[in-house]
Every structure is written in C-alpha cells, then in structure tokens.
Amino acid sequence: VDTLADLVDRLQTGRIARLARVIVETTGLADPAPVLQSIMAHPALIQAFRLDGVITLVDAVNGNATLDAHVEAVKQAAVADRIVLSKADLVADPNELEMLRARLRQINPGAELLDAGDTGTGVAALFDCGLYNPATKSADVRRWLGEEAAHDHHHHDHHDGHDHEHGHDHGHRHDSRVRSYSLVHDGPVPFSAIEMFLD
Numbered sequence: 710v711d712t713l714a715d716l717v718d719r720l721q722t723g724r725i726a727r728l729a730r731v732i733v734e735t736t737g738l739a740d741p742a743p744v745l746q747s748i749m750a751h752p753a754l755i756q757a758f759r760l761d762g763v764i765t766l767v768d769a770v771n772g773n774a775t776l777d778a779h780v781e782a783v784k785q786a787a788v789a790d791r792i793v794l795s796k797a798d799l800v801a802d803p804n805e806l807e808m809l810r811a812r813l814r815q816i817n818p819g820a821e822l823l824d825a826g827d828t829g830t831g832v833a834a835l836f837d838c839g840l841y842n843p844a845t846k847s848a849d850v851r852r853w854l855g856e857e858a859a860h861d862h863h864h865h866d867h868h869d870g871h872d873h874e875h876g877h878d879h880g881h882r883h884d885s886r887v888r889s890y891s892l893v894h895d896g897p898v899p900f901s902a903i904e905m906f907l908d
Contacts, residue, residue, distance in 0.1 A: 710747045710754070717757040730836065731758065740781050741788045762838020765789035766825075769797040772809045776816075786816045790838040795825040 713733070719725045735744055741763065748754055765785045768775065772794070775782045786792055792813055800806040813822060823830045 710751055713748070713758070714751065714753050717753045720757065730761070738779070738781055739785070741785050745788065761836065762790035763788050764835050764838075765792050765820075767792055767794050767809070767813065769794045769800050769806055769809060773805070773812065776812065783816060786813055786820070789817060789820045791821045791823060791834065792817065793823045793825050793830070793835075797824050798826050 713731065716725075716728075716731065720727065733744075733748075735741070745760075745763070748758075748760060765788070767782075767786065776786070794810070794813075797806055800809075810822060813820070823834055
C-alpha cells in the first residue's frame with residue numbers, strides 16, 4: 710500500500726507520467742483479504758485508482774493439493790473475478806482436471822474460469838473485469854473483508870493514553886515458517902546481478 714501511495718504522490722507531483730493501469734502481483738502465499746481491504750480503504754488510493762478486478766492463477770497440476778493444504782489458496786480463488794488455470798495440458802488424468810474445475814466453480818461460481826493454454830485466452834482477458842464489487846462475492850469473502858476492516862480499525866483508530874507497537878504487519882500474513890526480505894537499491898539493478906542472487 711505504501712508503494713501505491715508513493716506512486717500516487719509521484720503522479721500528482723508530475724514526477725512520472727500518467728499511467729493506464731497498475732498491476733499488483735502478490736506472492737502465492739498472500740492472504741488476499743488484507744491486501745484488498747488495504748487498497749479499498751486507503752483514502753489516497755480510492756481517489757486515484759479503481760480496483761478493476763482480481764485475477765487468480767491456479768496451477769492445474771497441483772491445484773487440488775494446494776487448495777487442500779492452504780486456506781490462502783481457497784481465499785484467492787474465492788475473491789477472484791477471473792481464475793486462470795495454468796499447466797492444464799500437463800494434467801495426465803482428464804477427470805482430475807474436471808474435478809479441479811468443478812471445485813473452483815463451487816468455491817467461486819461467479820468467477821470466469823479461463824485456461825492459460827487456450828489460444829483464445831490472451832493478455833486482454835486479464836483486464837477490464839469491471840469494478841471490483843465485494844457485494845457480488847460469497848458470504849465468506851464479505852466476512853473476510855469485514856474482518857480485515859475491523860482489524861484495521863482496531864489497530865489504527867484506538868488510543869489508550871500511551872504509544873506502543875503492536876507487532877503486526879498488514880497484508881503479509883503467512884505461516885510462521887515463511888519469511889520475506891526486501892533489498893532496496895537506488896538505481897536499476899542489472900539482470901545479471903538478479904540472476905546471480907537467485908542462483
């Protein structure tokens with residue numbers, strides 16, 4: 710959210726040119742509720758941007774196992790406007806693929822289900838979903854977003870006479886075994902340096 714707010718500031722001060730769209734890509738482990746709530750409730754962001762839609766990519770080979778193992782994966786499918794199946798051509802058993810499709814339709818009957826390998830599914834399918842509307846989502850999605858709104862309100866709007874740190878980090882809730890790191894650099898990073906870092 711801070712990055713998007715900084716982007717708004719840079720747009721408003723003319724330091725960067727007008728943008729047609731901004732794409733936010735989260736990690737595969739991201740709980741989408743705090744991410745969406747943070748964007749939809751931020752005063753500067755709601756004035757500068759409109760949330761066009763949520764796209765969830767599902768690995769068809771591992772999709773059922775991932776949905777079984779990670780509640781975040783279920784939430785990602787539930788909040789999506791469009792669900793894109795990748796690697797469907799690698800699924801050996803057509804019944805498994807159809808079971809995954811049926812499961813995704815059950816989780817989110819309103820989402821458009823697309824196959825990344827289908828020649829008709831191009832990049833354009835990822836845009837122009839229409840304004841994101843939580844009211845069109847399942848009761849679970851509305852509850853998750855409501856819980857995040859209450860969480861944000863509780864941690865940002867209460868004052869009990871002293872300053873203190875709560876030790877929470879909005880939008881980055883993962884299993885305790887998962888860690889993320891940020892490296893900040895003032896200029897462009899050569900691709901070769903990124904390759905060396907990843908190796």
